[in-house]
Amino acid sequence: VATEENETIRRHSRDDVATAALQILDDYGLGDLTMRRIAAALGVQASALYWHFPNKQTLLADLADRIVGRAAPVGPQPDWRRTVAEECGALRDALLAYRDAAEVVASTLALGIGSTAAVERLAAAIASGGFDEETSQAAAPVLLHFVLGHVQHEQQRMQYDSLGIVPEGRSVLDGQSPSDRFFFGVELFTGGLELKLRQR
């Protein structure tokens, strides 16, 4: 007879739900990421998800954590500005790995839920330049806002492009790649910090 440790009667775990949600996010975008759709992908009723997550917001925060958590570790760099740039690049790559990821992370950040892993990594990178805690802690969110805003735009553009829509040929900027523009923005930040350093 079947015993209670029979693994085959196991249904879904919290992890299964998050994985299915991440898949839907990447395949269909945030607009199609509904509780009903996630449930359907798991062959389950929407109400079943509420055993694993108290609400959709919490699920989204979990997805945001997973996305940011996949950011590659950054090794030692020649200087602190390079460290910050590499850290931002790693975060950007992690966001670009999932459709609408920047929007997901930005919204959970704005709601004050979700982990502080991203800001902390950036703060640590800045602090490696010899800045005091106060400066690092103040500068990190500034950087993060830029990164999220920039990638959000990039991903929006990707959407348009995949739909064949070409909105307004922006003459001047066409010469630079999104990646170039991104690191230009990062350099503006580190440049500002550099100046602060020199003025001491």
Added chain:
Amino acid sequence: VATEENETIRRHSRDDVATAALQILDDYGLGDLTMRRIAAALGVQASALYWHFPNKQTLLADLADRIVGRAAPVGPQPDWRRTVAEECGALRDALLAYRDAAEVVASTLALGIGSTAAVERLAAAIASGGFDEETSQAAAPVLLHFVLGHVQHEQQRMQYDSLGIVPEGRSVLDGQSPSDRFFFGVELFTGGLELKLRQR
């Protein structure tokens, strides 16, 4: 007998709808800004709104334009960095004037709808520092992303505070006001540009 130029039979204009929506946004927040609620405020069916706006997204874009359009003009300043800071401050004030305004503007910006007024003002301010078109055009969105991200956080905090929720005492930053932190971020940007200028 009544003639067709009788003004009293006039119902609502596009402007009335936007004004009512702006009022609801400020009083109840973006989450409660539904087509049905706007219609109710005007004493009208939700479907009536679709005579004035093709969809909700367009309405939101219009609200974003109105909010940004209310930003105070900035007079001549002692130097370009001050000009940029004042311009950012004016934009911030305009956003702080309406509840959830930063989120409204950010979302329409991300969607690629809505006017480019905000970026253009910032680009002009930067260009006043003697930067070429390419640099100004690349730097302006960077700044805007920061401004929107920052104010979004401020407004989120205001929400929490009004609900009596106090999320995690952030020891280090408590000494600085949101306004201080904002202008610190702006200075990081202009500092980075300043450095670029000196290196030429």
Added chain:
DNA sequence: ACCTGAACACCGTTCAAGT
């Protein structure tokens, strides 16, 4: 020119009940 009424195709969430 501006609006109604009714409908369509959805949402997130709750909760008693099942296994």
Added chain:
DNA sequence: ACCTGAACACCGTTCAAGT
């Protein structure tokens, strides 16, 4: 421990029809 089924209270949007 995990899920069903049914319901609740909503959404945005369409469209024929009214005045």
